[in-house]
Amino acid sequence: MGQVIGKKAMETAIDKASKYGMGMVAVRNSTHYGIAGYYPLMAVEKGMIGITGSNSRPTVAPTFGVESILGTNPIAFGMPTDEEFPFLFDCATSTAQRGKIEFFARTNRNIPEGWVIGENGESRTDVQQINIDLDKGKAALLPLGGMGELGSGHKGYGFATVVEILSAALQGGVFLKALAAVDENGRHKPSRLGHFFIAIDINAFTELESFKKTAGDILRQLRASKKAPGHDRIYTAGEKEYLTRLERMKTGIPLNKKLQDLILNLKAEYGLSNYRFSFE
Amino acid sequence: MGQVIGKKAMETAIDKASKYGMGMVAVRNSTHYGIAGYYPLMAVEKGMIGITGSNSRPTVAPTFGVESILGTNPIAFGMPTDEEFPFLFDCATSTAQRGKIEFFARTNRNIPEGWVIGENGESRTDVQQINIDLDKGKAALLPLGGMGELGSGHKGYGFATVVEILSAALQGGVFLKALAAVDENGRHKPSRLGHFFIAIDINAFTELESFKKTAGDILRQLRASKKAPGHDRIYTAGEKEYLTRLERMKTGIPLNKKLQDLILNLKAEYGLSNYRFSFE
Numbered sequence: 001m002g003q004v005i006g007k008k009a010m011e012t013a014i015d016k017a018s019k020y021g022m023g024m025v026a027v028r029n030s031t032h033y034g035i036a037g038y039y040p041l042m043a044v045e046k047g048m049i050g051i052t053g054s055n056s057r058p059t060v061a062p063t064f065g066v067e068s069i070l071g072t073n074p075i076a077f078g079m080p081t082d083e084e085f086p087f088l089f090d091c092a093t094s095t096a097q098r099g100k101i102e103f104f105a106r107t108n109r110n111i112p113e114g115w116v117i118g119e120n121g122e123s124r125t126d127v128q129q130i131n132i133d134l135d136k137g138k139a140a141l142l143p144l145g146g147m148g149e150l151g152s153g154h155k156g157y158g159f160a161t162v163v164e165i166l167s168a169a170l171q172g173g174v175f176l177k178a179l180a181a182v183d184e185n186g187r188h189k190p191s192r193l194g195h196f197f198i199a200i201d202i203n204a205f206t207e208l209e210s211f212k213k214t215a216g217d218i219l220r221q222l223r224a225s226k227k228a229p230g231h232d233r234i235y236t237a238g239e240k241e242y243l244t245r246l247e248r249m250k251t252g253i254p255l256n257k258k259l260q261d262l263i264l265n266l267k268a269e270y271g272l273s274n275y276r277f278s279f280e
Numbered sequence: 281m282g283q284v285i286g287k288k289a290m291e292t293a294i295d296k297a298s299k300y301g302m303g304m305v306a307v308r309n310s311t312h313y314g315i316a317g318y319y320p321l322m323a324v325e326k327g328m329i330g331i332t333g334s335n336s337r338p339t340v341a342p343t344f345g346v347e348s349i350l351g352t353n354p355i356a357f358g359m360p361t362d363e364e365f366p367f368l369f370d371c372a373t374s375t376a377q378r379g380k381i382e383f384f385a386r387t388n389r390n391i392p393e394g395w396v397i398g399e400n401g402e403s404r405t406d407v408q409q410i411n412i413d414l415d416k417g418k419a420a421l422l423p424l425g426g427m428g429e430l431g432s433g434h435k436g437y438g439f440a441t442v443v444e445i446l447s448a449a450l451q452g453g454v455f456l457k458a459l460a461a462v463d464e465n466g467r468h469k470p471s472r473l474g475h476f477f478i479a480i481d482i483n484a485f486t487e488l489e490s491f492k493k494t495a496g497d498i499l500r501q502l503r504a505s506k507k508a509p510g511h512d513r514i515y516t517a518g519e520k521e522y523l524t525r526l527e528r529m530k531t532g533i534p535l536n537k538k539l540q541d542l543i544l545n546l547k548a549e550y551g552l553s554n555y556r557f558s559f560e
Binding site: 020021022023024026049061062063064065066067069070077079087089091095096112114117120121144145146150151152154155156157158159161162164165166168169170171172173175176177200202205206210211214215217218219221222225226227228229230231233234235236237 | 300301302303304306329341342343344345346347349350357359367369371375376392394397400401424425426430431432434435436437438439441442444445446448449450451452453455456457480482485486490491494495497498499501502505506507508509510511513514515516517
């Protein structure tokens, strides 16, 4: 179970970093490990830099390809700062990921160019049909940078390949199409994912307070730089999520109507009449 | 001098990795260290994974910004494979870099959308004027993913920030605007760049041959996946460069007319009449 072994693996990387300055752990035969950014935050709490990545079920086409073969292969970096919240950058190496497309579908908005390629190599934005065709292998997600090389889609493809190799090759694991969560007959099967976890002890390089101040200064100067007209704020990675968390702790989590209905259907299906949601 | 200390720093990281399984070195007060991918290849030759990154002079605007504050901040990863050439992914974290824009300018082609933002927040493609305005701070490069968040420009911006922090904060160095290569009076000054170097000894995890085979299998399966119509080949990172190198070793390096003239002017300026170029 990804979330259990993920925590254990990052703890091990942190222990090794405490002793040797840095530590790295690779995991085999795992499942989806949840929010990638969770693990770097464990390192940040110990005054360390945390890095993790994971391969995932094939949904992304390489540059010049149309076949879903790479995963959205997330990578995440966490760094301590002198602010109330750390730097936390956690991203899929595809332009978008499935959940974002499903969100656009539920709210009836077509997706932008550069997210999805069709089986004939065409750019696609028709979100409802895309949602069906992604499952059938008739459409694939595009790497960060979009289609072809002009927008540097080959860079997103490169990052995805780095994550694929680091997740699989250090532990002799399976990769790419072998990570599909369904077998040839369409039956669900375990996906046998691989992950990697790195912890770097800042004290092995410099005073932790010095690192935190430099990191904080970088983030503050980025936020203070000149805004594009129509934008009154520049964010740094992890800032929106921190602000959203503060807000949600106060006011709760908004759910759109379709998701509310989905939850109520699940409630009925499993006979959970003892639970009540605020939107009921 | 970046290329001298860069080599020394990667050697040190490799030495540490030989002893402890992995090693990392941060460098302060350096200059441009040349081709980032050179350093990971040093680790690859020792059966290790090599990673490096560097901050650089401010030319890139953050998401929702227009000011050149981040560098193109390259990051590079090298991994051994069982093929004739290793996996080598070496990229600027901006969509494009200055050299690519100069190449489009010399060959009189406008650049695509998503490379450059103007001071009023507009997307710009007028390459000749852009080349002038980039120097004046009236235009800035965009992070990988392009303008705003819809194409995931915030991801390129996040990668650039990771490289900025790792390059500066571990060694108490300068960063962002302080890396400008000109002072307030427009005079040239040293840029005091920072770099980081990581080596990971594969033998600390698994047999090197096992890693090489898995990495090679991943690359071969990517290349063998279904092509988009109009494309007969899918490349993996480092493959095009390897093939180009083989070709150039045989036939030489093609130079466009403008670059030939530039070289001949330099030759005249410095009185190097003893040298003869094939294009003279």
